[in-house]
Amino acid sequence: MGHMTSPRTRMSPDSRREQLLELGVRLFATRSLEDLSIETLAEEAGISRGLLYHYFGNKQEFHTAVVQRAADDLFAVTAPTGEGAPLEQLAGSLERYVDYVTENYHGYLSLLRGAAGGHEGLREIYESARAALTDRLFEGPVAEEAAALGLTDTPAVRLLVHGWAAFTEDVVLEWVRDARGISRDELLLTLSASLPGILAPLRQA
Amino acid sequence: MGHMTSPRTRMSPDSRREQLLELGVRLFATRSLEDLSIETLAEEAGISRGLLYHYFGNKQEFHTAVVQRAADDLFAVTAPTGEGAPLEQLAGSLERYVDYVTENYHGYLSLLRGAAGGHEGLREIYESARAALTDRLFEGPVAEEAAALGLTDTPAVRLLVHGWAAFTEDVVLEWVRDARGISRDELLLTLSASLPGILAPLRQA
DNA sequence: CAACGCTATTGACGCACGTTCAATACTTTG
C-alpha cells in the first residue's frame, strides 16, 4: 500500500524506473492489465500520476514495459543450462517451464491474458517470446538430433511446432489448475512425446 | 456512420435489441472490445447512449451479449449435419470450422482476443463454446468409434483433447494468415491425424 | 557552507467515456 513515505523522495531516473517496473510486474500478477491503472500504480508507489507519465509516456507504453519485463523473466527461466545432451537440455527447458507456471500461476495467467487481449505491441512481445522458446529447437547442436525426430526446418513443421507450443501452454495451464491425477513426470513425458506425435502424420504425406 | 435517420425512431424492444446486437457483432469484427464503446455503438446505430443502457444495463453486459452471439454463430456453423458415419461427421465439423475461420478471420480473431483478455464472464462463454465443440467427441454414436482411437472418456484424455483444441485453433489461425504452401485438405488431414498422435503416448503409460 | 542550477516531482486542469435519471414524445388503447 502507498504508505507513509516522506512526501517527494527524489531518486535517480534509473532506480526510479526500475522501482516502478518491478512494482508494476508485481501488481500485474494479481490483477488484469485494465485494472493496473496509472492511478493504482501511482498510489501504490507513493508518487504522483504525473511522474509515471514522465517515465512511461502513457498507459500503453507502461503496459508494454511491464509485459516485456514479465516475458523476459519467463524466457530467462527456461533458458537451456548448456549442460548435458541436446535433447536433455530441451527436456530441462520444458521442465523449468512447467515449474515456472506452477509457481507463478497468477502472474503467468495475467501475462497471457494481457498479451492476448491487448494492443498490437503486447501481442508482438508475447509472440516473439514464444518464438524465442521454440526457435531453440532449430538452432545449435539440438537441430541435428531434432531432425531425426521429424523436426526438419520447413514452413510446415514450423507451423505445427507453433501449434504444439499453444498445445503445451494450454495443457500445462489446465494441469496446474487441476492435475487430474497426472504426476509432474507423466505430464512432462506426455508433452514431449506429443511433439513427434503431431509431426508424424506429416512425414507420410 | 450514424446518418440522417429521423430523430427518435420508436421500435419494439425485441427488434431494437436485435438490431443493436447485430450491429455490435458486425462492428466487433473490425475493432477490439475496448474500442467497441457504448458511444461508438450509439453513434453508429443512430441512437442515444442512454438507450443502450436501457437494453444492456452496462458496458460489460453489452460486451457479454455480443460475444455470446458471436460464439453461438460459431457453434451453429460447426454443428454436425447428422448425415454420414460418425467419424465423417467429425471430419465435416472440422472442415466447416476451418472454412468459418477462413471466411470470418477478423471476426473470429476479435472473438478470441476479446474472450481471452476480457472479464470472467467472457472467458466462461468462450470456454463453454470450446467445450461444446469437443464434447461431441464423447457423446452419442461417435463415442464408440472414437474410443477405438484412444478417446476413452477419462480426465487425462479430456485434458489432452482440451489441448488439442488449442492446438487446432492456433494452427488454423496461423494457416489462414499464411498457408505456407499447405492445401486445405492437407491441413484437415494433419489436424485430424494429430489427435491420435497426441493421445498415443498416453496408451503406453 | 550558502547560493545556485539542474531536473525529478508535483498538482491542477481539460477531456473522453461510462453511467444515471427525470423529462419527452411516440404508439396504443379505451
Next chain:
DNA sequence: CAAAGTATTGAACGTGCGTCAATAGCGTTG
C-alpha cells in the same frame, strides 16, 4: 380523441487518462 404506457432522449455526474507550468530535492561551486 384523450389518456395511459413506454421507448427514447439529453443533460448531469464520476472516474481515470493525459498535459504542463510550477515546485522542491540534491549535487555543484564559489
